[in-house]
Amino acid sequence: MLTTRFLDPIINALDSSPWACSSGRYARHRERRPVYTPEQRRRRDLSPWTRVQGVLAIGQFAVFLVSLGLVLRFLATGEGFLAATLSVCIKTFALYAIMVTGAIWEKEVFGRYLFARAFFWEDMFSMLVIALHTAYLGAVLGGVGEAHGQMLLALAAYAAYAINAAQFLVKMRMARREAPGHASFGNAT
Numbered sequence: 001m002l003t004t005r006f007l008d009p010i011i012n013a014l015d016s017s018p019w020a021c022s023s024g025r026y027a028r029h030r031e032r033r034p035v036y037t038p039e040q041r042r043r044r045d046l047s048p049w050t051r052v053q054g055v056l057a058i059g060q061f062a063v064f065l066v067s068l069g070l071v072l073r074f075l076a077t078g079e080g081f082l083a084a085t086l087s088v089c090i091k092t093f094a095l096y097a098i099m100v101t102g103a104i105w106e107k108e109v110f111g112r113y114l115f116a117r118a119f120f121w122e123d124m125f126s127m128l129v130i131a132l133h134t135a136y137l138g139a140v141l142g143g144v145g146e147a148h149g150q151m152l153l154a155l156a157a158y159a160a161y162a163i164n165a166a167q168f169l170v171k172m173r174m175a176r177r178e179a180p181g182h183a184s185f186g187n188a189t
Contacts, residue, residue, distance in 0.1 A: 035118050035175040040109050049105035056101060060094040061165065067091045068158055071151050081147050085140060088154045092133040095161070099130060122167045129164045132157035 036044060044050055067087035074084040103113040106123075110116035115123050136153045139145050145153075 034178045044109045047108045049101055049108060052101050053105055056098040060098055063091045063094050071154050075151050092137055095133050125164045129160045132160050
C-alpha cells in the first residue's frame with residue numbers, strides 16, 4: 001500500500017524517540033495502555049473515516065511541504081508573497097478539513113468527538129496548531145502586521161504542525177505494534 005511504503009520510514013525513525021518506548025527506562029515509570037481496545041480497533045477498521053484521514057493526512061503533508069518552500073523563499077528573497085500567502089491559506093483549510101473529519105472519526109471509534117484518552121495529548125496539541133493557523137488567517141484577512149511578520153507566524157504554525165504530525169505518526173506506530181499478528185505483539189521489545 002502506498003501510504004504504508006511512504007510512512008513506514010518516517011514512523012520507524014520516530015519510533016526510536018524516548019516517548020515511543022514500550023520498554024526500558026522510560027516505560028518503567030508508568031504502565032502504558034494500548035491505543036485501541038479490540039472493539040475500538042474493529043470500529044476503526046470498519047470506519048470509512050479511517051481512510052479519509054489517511055488520504056487527508058498525506059494531502060495536507062504535501063501541501064505543507066510546498067507551502068513551506070514558498071514561505072521560506074519569500075523570507076529569503078522577499079519574492080512570492082501572494083503565492084506563499086495562498087499556500088498557507090490552502091494548508092489551513094486542509095487542516096480544518098482533517099480536524100473536522102478527525103473528530104467524526106474519533107466519535108465513531110472512541111465515542112467522543114475530541115480528547116479521547118488514547119489521543120488526548122495529540123488533540124490538545126492540535127488545538128495549538130489550529131489556533132496558530134487561525135491567527136495567521138486572521139492576520140492576513142484583517143491586514144494585521146507586515147508581510148514578514150505574517151510569514152513568521154506561518155512558520156510558527158508549521159513548526160507546531162510538524163510536532164503534531166510526529167505525535168500522530170508515533171501513535172500510529174504504537175497501534176501497529178499492538179496489533180494482533182504483529183511480530184512484537186505481546187512482547188516487551
